[in-house]
Amino acid sequence: MDALFVGGTMLRRGLLDPGNPVRIVRQFAALGRWGFGLAGELRQAAARSPRRIAVVDDERQTTYAQLLDRAEKLASGLPAAPGERVGVLCRNSARMIEALVGITTLGADPVLMNTGLSPGQLAAVAEAQGLRALILDDEFAAKVALVDGLEKIGEERFEELIATAPPRSASVPPERPGRTIVLTSGTTGVPKGARRPTPGGFRPLCSVIDRIPLRAQDRVLIAAPLFHTWGFAGLQIALALRATVVLRRKFDPAAILDDLRKHSCTGMIAVPVMVQQLMELPEPAEKPALRVVAVSGSALPGGLATRFMDRYGDVLYNLYGSTEASWVSIATPADLRFAPDTAGRPPHGTRVAVLGEHGEPLPPGRVGRLFVGNEMLFEGYTNGASRAMHEGLLATGDLGHLDPAGRVYVDGREDDMIVSGGENVYPAEVEGLLADLPQVREVAVIGVPDDEYGQRLAAYLVLRDGATLDAEAVREHVRHHRARFSVPRDVIFLDALPRNATGKVVGRELPR
Numbered sequence: 001m002d003a004l005f006v007g008g009t010m011l012r013r014g015l016l017d018p019g020n021p022v023r024i025v026r027q028f029a030a031l032g033r034w035g036f037g038l039a040g041e042l043r044q045a046a047a048r049s050p051r052r053i054a055v056v057d058d059e060r061q062t063t064y065a066q067l068l069d070r071a072e073k074l075a076s077g078l079p080a081a082p083g084e085r086v087g088v089l090c091r092n093s094a095r096m097i098e099a100l101v102g103i104t105t106l107g108a109d110p111v112l113m114n115t116g117l118s119p120g121q122l123a124a125v126a127e128a129q130g131l132r133a134l135i136l137d138d139e140f141a142a143k144v145a146l147v148d149g150l151e152k153i154g155e156e157r158f159e160e161l162i163a164t165a166p167p168r169s170a171s172v173p174p175e176r177p178g179r180t181i182v183l184t185s186g187t188t189g190v191p192k193g194a195r196r197p198t199p200g201g202f203r204p205l206c207s208v209i210d211r212i213p214l215r216a217q218d219r220v221l222i223a224a225p226l227f228h229t230w231g232f233a234g235l236q237i238a239l240a241l242r243a244t245v246v247l248r249r250k251f252d253p254a255a256i257l258d259d260l261r262k263h264s265c266t267g268m269i270a271v272p273v274m275v276q277q278l279m280e281l282p283e284p285a286e287k288p289a290l291r292v293v294a295v296s297g298s299a300l301p302g303g304l305a306t307r308f309m310d311r312y313g314d315v316l317y318n319l320y321g322s323t324e325a326s327w328v329s330i331a332t333p334a335d336l337r338f339a340p341d342t343a344g345r346p347p348h349g350t351r352v353a354v355l356g357e358h359g360e361p362l363p364p365g366r367v368g369r370l371f372v373g374n375e376m377l378f379e380g381y382t383n384g385a386s387r388a389m390h391e392g393l394l395a396t397g398d399l400g401h402l403d404p405a406g407r408v409y410v411d412g413r414e415d416d417m418i419v420s421g422g423e424n425v426y427p428a429e430v431e432g433l434l435a436d437l438p439q440v441r442e443v444a445v446i447g448v449p450d451d452e453y454g455q456r457l458a459a460y461l462v463l464r465d466g467a468t469l470d471a472e473a474v475r476e477h478v479r480h481h482r483a484r485f486s487v488p489r490d491v492i493f494l495d496a497l498p499r500n501a502t503g504k505v506v507g508r509e510l511p512r
Contacts, residue, residue, distance in 0.1 A: 014216035074102030082107030107174025116501030234269030273503035418447030
């Protein structure tokens with residue numbers, strides 16, 4: 001059954017289209033030798049389509065053959081040994097891809113560093129991960145000035161390593177493949193490192209592209225940061241599809257819209273706040289020819305999915321997952337039209353369960369702990385910790401429920417749920433309700449301590465330009481649609497919500 005699914009999906013997505021027989025043999029030989037990590041995926045793409053443009057970024061266009069050549073030269077000159085860890089603190093660029101492939105080609109482990117981390121957090125991560133070296137964009141030099149004990153490779157040094165690389169034996173895989181380490185979001189404290197598994201074959205790719213219809217040789221703009229789980233996953237998918245990847249160092253909605261049109265992009269990988277910012281632009285007279293806009297990383301604000309599809313067509317796909325779980329479910333445009341707040345259905349090979357307090361399965365409609373099983377669950381944190389498991393399923397850390405059709409709904413984080421006057425209250429439910437107000441641009445709802453009820457809700461709202469709304473109108477809207485204990489006593493209006501580099505709201509920075 002799996003073989004039929006994989007073969008059928010690859011055929012539908014153009015991965016089995018005929019081509020030069022010699023190149024096809026080399027393509028599959030590269031995967032056989034190097035595996036399905038970044039190093040193997042780049043090599044199979046370069047073997048099959050060497051002259052195809054692999055990356056278009058702010059600085060240059062790079063073919064697959066050129067990208068591989070520079071990555072291999074970098075591997076020859078890197079001041080690290082197999083098994084050591086090398087940090088990568090870069091914005092989206094071909095240079096970042098070369099760094100990631102070069103590190104894994106050597107057999108070292110790349111550690112994807114969040115560009116939004118503070119100097120103190122960067123120093124703590126470098127120590128906790130035992131970094132041997134750090135590859136960084138020059139703009140971050142001041143941030144890491146006080147990080148000691150590792151070699152820092154800025155942009156000039158990066159080019160020197162490639163230009164002066166000693167001859168390297170022809171593409172010999174390391175004895176130990178490099179393992180990518182992704183940091184958790186880090187909205188509180190020092191982020192942990194999560195070890196990402198290397199795909200063992202085509203099935204993980206097919207599980208995603210079966211539901212999200214990206215095709216071989218598409219042109220895909222990856223707006224999500226490559227250091228983020230979703231941006232990194234988008235890169236893995238794009239290399240596997242031999243796609244042309246369009247990158248921009250910083251997200252600017254007007255510039256992104258221009259890039260989509262200029263480069264004839266058929267796909268975009270983004271986080272929800274980016275889609276929201278695109279919708280705040282005037283409706284363009286000439287729209288990009290998008291077939292797929294795939295988002296992940298945080299919940300879609302209320303009504304955004306419908307509004308986006310009304311403007312750009314039914315092209316929006318929402319993947320619910322995490323650094324630890326990879327994916328849990330995928331919502332197609334049809335799912336989002338039916339229920340804009342759904343996280344969709346589990347893809348092929350994925351099992352989702354909603355469990356009660358004692359591990360018992362809950363029926364549709366009942367809220368419980370969400371657990372997931374698939375072949376790409378993380379391999380644990382680098383500090384030795386892991387996540388709760390139940391009969392082979394990993395706890396996502398979220399609360400949610402299923403509907404009778406098997407669609408997944410996320411009701412909030414386990415640690416976000418509050419108890420107010422003895423009642424369970426889910427901030428995400430109220431957040432989604434307030435996001436539907438036409439005056440509201442963005443909103444966050446959290447629990448805060450309360451002397452009388454133990455906890456209460458606080459709502460933080462950013463209004464659209466020219467809109468007016470007062471606190472009592474907000475409370476009345478919630479009072480009309482929800483029980484009294486869900487009404488936020490604190491309603492605070494802000495110019496903007498504090499967000500990290502992946503668009504998640506940083507709760508600790510919200511004023512109390």
